[in-house]
Amino acid sequence: xxxxxxxxxxxxxxxxxxxxxxxxxxxxxxxxxxxxxxxxxxxxxxxxxxxxxxxxxxxxxxxxxxxxxxxxxxxxxxxxxxxxxxxxxxxxxxxxxxxxxxxxxxxxxxxxxxxxxxxxxxxxxxxxxxxxxxxxxxxxxxxxxxxxxxxxxxxxxxxxxxxxxxxxxxxxxxxxxxxxxxxxxxxxxxxxxxxxxxxxxxxxxxxxxxxxxxxxxxxxxxxxxxxxxxxxxxx
Numbered sequence: 001x002x003x004x005x006x007x008x009x010x011x012x013x014x015x016x017x018x019x020x021x022x023x024x025x026x027x028x029x030x031x032x033x034x035x036x037x038x039x040x041x042x043x044x045x046x047x048x049x050x051x052x053x054x055x056x057x058x059x060x061x062x063x064x065x066x067x068x069x070x071x072x073x074x075x076x077x078x079x080x081x082x083x084x085x086x087x088x089x090x091x092x093x094x095x096x097x098x099x100x101x102x103x104x105x106x107x108x109x110x111x112x113x114x115x116x117x118x119x120x121x122x123x124x125x126x127x128x129x130x131x132x133x134x135x136x137x138x139x140x141x142x143x144x145x146x147x148x149x150x151x152x153x154x155x156x157x158x159x160x161x162x163x164x165x166x167x168x169x170x171x172x173x174x175x176x177x178x179x180x181x182x183x184x185x186x187x188x189x190x191x192x193x194x195x196x197x198x199x200x201x202x203x204x205x206x207x208x209x210x211x212x213x214x215x216x217x218x219x220x221x222x223x224x225x226x227x228x229x230x231x232x233x234x235x
Contacts, residue, residue, distance in 0.1 A: 003114035007078025016080040023088055064217050068224050089130060098126045187230040192223030
């Protein structure tokens with residue numbers, strides 16, 4: 001069986017559908033418990049309905065970035081696996097890097113020539129690699145969280161600096177390899193960064209925080225659309 005056949009096989013669809021159904025069921029259980037708990041703490045049903053409506057509207061537009069990521073990832077992983085990875089855990093950047101690592105290890109240069117073994121290898125690399133972060137988070141996240149609060153109580157400046165340094169280190173890991181050559185990836189990244197800077201300048205001095213909720217989505221969509229332009233110009 002070829003890679004493309006395995007990625008779109010009915011068993012793959014059924015397996016992913018079962019996993020999504022389980023997550024949805026778990027979500028409904030948590031929502032029900034949260035609703036009951038909120039009523040006990042003094043919230044009215046009218047307040048809760050309003051909270052759900054506002055939260056749903058605010059989550060709808062940012063989810064466009066996930067949808068764009070899905071169409072980007074589907075040609076590489078197939079519809080079922082892309083659906084699963086972006087619905088439950090993962091993101092476009094991580095999935096592409098994990099798949100590329102698996103292909104490189106297997107010596108695959110063309111997906112059309114790959115077999116179902118490479119598809120299983122891609123799934124294995126993605127699942128095993130991301131589990132490391134999940135396991136480590138359960139062990140040290142609470143300590144880190146408490147440490148940040150203690151640091152914030154002593155000096156808020158150092159607390160903000162430590163969190164900013166951490167996020168900068170993550171960004172450096174993904175961006176530095178792109179800086180050594182002019183490529184579509186580099187120009188796409190710079191476009192997204194430029195859009196973020198522009199939106200930050202636009203919202204400066206305004207009391208409304210609505211733009212904050214959509215900045216990420218707008219920047220991602222702008223970067224994705226620009227990638228088509230850069231691809232045409234460079235190639």
